C-alpha cells in the first residue's frame with residue numbers, strides 16, 4: 001500500500017485557487033522531490049498535507065497509510081506520523097527547545113500507546129540525535145528558534161524529525177539559507193533517516209540539495225499542477241535550463 | 253450606590269443599638285449571628301481571648317470602616333456587597349459535618365485534582381473530607397516544626413502569636429497596612445479571624461520554605477485572613493501562600509491583609525498561587541478576592557520580592573506593594589494573572605521609593621481569554637529624597653480570542669531628577685503560527701496553548717520556588733481550558 005496518495009487535489013487560499021489537480025503517490029522507502037518556481041504552491045501543498053487552517057481543499061482526496069488524511073485534525077496527523085519541516089520555523093519565546101522536544105515526543109508516544117520517557121532516557125535519546133546534527137546543549141537550552149541563525153533553525157527542524165521518527169517527512173525548503181557545510185550536515189541527518197519504511201517529500205527551489213539527498217523521483221510543480229515528473233536527472237536538467245522551458249511548454 | 257449607603261446606615265443603627273445594650277451575642281455560641289456590628293467584632297475578639305488593646309484596635313477599624321466608601325477606581329464591576337448578609341465568625345466544622353469521603357465531592361473538582369497530579373490524601377484534605385488516618389504530612393510538619401524552633405523561627409497562626417508574642421504583634425500589626433488604608437483592609441482589621449505569623453530572628457536563614465498549605469490549617473482560616481511576617485536584621489525567608497488546587501469556599505467575599513517587614517539586610521520572598529473558585533462560564537458564583545498586600549523594606553539593603561500566579565476568583569483586586577524606605581533596598585514584583593470566561597482582574601503593584609539608591613523591578617504577564625477583562629495597574633513613585641532610585645517595568649498582555657480585554661494603567665510620579673524609570677509594555681494575540689507549529693509536532697490545541705502561555709510567563713514562573721513551579725505550570729494550562737477553538 002502506498003504511504004501517501006494524493007488524488008486530483010484542488011485547494012484555495014482565501015478566494016484564490018492555488019492547487020489545481022495534484023496527483024502524487026509515495027511508497028514506503030521512497031524519496032520524492034518537488035521543485036518549482038517561487039509562488040507555485042509548494043508550501044501550500046505542504047500545509048494542506050499538515051492540516052493548517054485557512055487552506056481549503058475544494059476537490060480531491062489524500063490517503064495516508066490508506067486512511068483519509070484530510071479528515072484528521074493537524075495534531076492527529078502529526079501523531080500518526082506525518083512530519084513537516086517548516087520553510088520558516090516558528091519562534092516560541094520562553095519555551096526551551098528541550099522542553100518543546102520532550103512535550104512533542106511524549107504527545108506522539110502517548111498517541112502510540114507508549115509510556116513517556118523519563119528525564120534521563122529522554123536526555124540520552126535527544127543527545128544521540130543532536131550530536132549527528134551538530135546541535136549543541138546550549139541550543140537545546142535556548143528558547144525554541146529564538147535568536148537561532150537560519151542554519152540553526154533548519155538543523156533544529158531535522159532534529160525534531162529525528163526525535164519524532166515520522167512515517168512521512170515533508171521537508172519544505174530545508175536547504176534555503178544554508179551554506180554548504182550546513183547543507184551537508186542537514187543532508188546527512190536526512191539521509192540517516194532513510195529507511196525502507198519511511199517516505200520523504202523534499203521540497204526545494206534549487207537542485208543543489210539533491211546532490212546530497214538523492215531522490216527516487218523528481219516532480220516539477222508549477223501553475224498549481226505537477227507539470228513534469230522524472231528521475232533525479234530531471235533536477236539537473238532544470239538546473240541547466242531553468243523552469244521556463246517546462247512552464248512555457250505547458251502554456252504553448 | 254444607594255444600596256450601599258443604606259447598608260451603612262443600617263449598620264450604623266445596629267451598631268448603636270449594640271452599644272446601648274452591651275453584649276447581645278452569647279459568647280458560648282459557636283457561630284456569630286449573621287451580620288456585622290460592634291458586637292460581631294467584640295464576639296470575635298472575645299472568642300479569641302484577645303487583649304484589650306487589640307479589641308480597641310479592631311473597634312476603631314470597624315468604626316472607620318463604616319465611614320469609608322467602597323474603592324471605585326479599579327476596572328471591575330459587581331453588584332454592591334451586602335455586608336449584613338454574611339457570617340463573620342464560625343467555629344471550624346466538626347468532622348461529622350464534613351464530607352465522609354471523596355465520593356461526596358463534586359467530580360469536576362476531583363478531575364482537576366487528578367490533572368494536577370495531587371495525591372489522594374491531599375485531595376481529601378483539600379476537599380475538606382474528614383480524615384482520621386494520620387497522614388505523612390502531619391508527621392513531616394512536626395519534624396519541620398522542631399527544625400524551625402532550633403533556629404528560633406516563629407511560625408504559626410496569628411491567633412497563637414497574639415497569645416504568645418503580644419509584643420511583636422502590638423509593634424507591627426497595622427504598621428504597614430494601617431486599618432484606614434482602604435475599605436477592605438479596614439474590614440479585615442475589624443474582623444480577621446486568623447492567618448499566619450512569621451518571625452525570623454537576626455541573622456537566621458530560614459532552613460525551609462514556609463507554606464500556609466504546610467501549616468495544614470485545613471480548618472478554614474476564613475475569608476478575612478491576616479498575615480504578618482517580620483524578617484529581623486540579616487535574615488531570609490521564603491514564604492508560599494495558597495496552592496494550585498482549586499479551593500472552594502461558601503463565602504464570596506475575601507479580604508485578606510498581608511504585611512511584611514524587613515529590617516537591615518533582611519530579605520523576604522513571598523510567593524502566591526491563587527486559585528479560588530472563579531465562578532462558572534456565565535460568571536455565576538466565584539470569589540471576590542480583595543487583598544491588600546504590602547511590604548516595608550525598613551532596613552538598609554533589605555529586599556522584598558512578591559511573586560504571584562493569579563488564576564482563580566471571579567474578581568481579583570490586588571496590588572502587592574513595596575515601600576522602599578531603607579537605603580539600597582530592593583522591591584520586586586513578578587505577576588502572572590490569567591482571566592478566562594467572565595473573570596475580572598485588576599492587579600498590579602506600587603513601588604514607593606523613599607530611600608537612596610532603592611531599586612524596583614516589575615514584571616507583569618497578563619493573559620485574558622473568553623469574555624474576561626483584566627487590567628495591570630501600577631504605581632512607581634520616587635520621592636524627593638530617593639537619590640539614584642531605579643525602576644524597570646515590563647508589562648506584557650496576551651489575548652486569546654477576540655472577546656476579552658487587557659488594559660495597562662501605569663502611573664509614574666518622580667520627584668527626584670537623578671532617578672531612572674523605565675516602562676515597557678506589549679499586547680499581543682496568541683499567535684496562530686505558533687499554535688499550528690505545536691500541533692504539527694503532535695500537541696493538541698490545549699497542550700499547545702499551555703506550552704505557549706507558559707513560555708510567555710517564563711520570566712515570572714522561574715521566580716517561583718521549585719515545589720510550586722511544576723504544579724503552577726500545569727495550572728496555567730488547566731485555567732485556559734476551552735479558551736481556543
Ligand SMILES: Nc1ncnc2c1ncn2[C@@H]1O[C@H](COP(=O)(O)OP(=O)(O)O)[C@@H](O)[C@H]1O
Nearest residue numbers: 013014018036037038039040041042043044045
Ligand atoms: N496565507 C496566504 N494568503 C494569501 N495567499 C497566499 C497565502 N499563502 C500562500 N499564498 C499564495 O499562494 C501562492 C503559492 O504560495 P506558496 O505555496 O507559498 O508557494 P511556494 O512555496 O511554491 O513558493 C502564492 O501566490 C502566494 O502568494
Ligand SMILES: [Mg+2]
Nearest residue numbers: 042043087173
Ligand atoms: Mg514555499
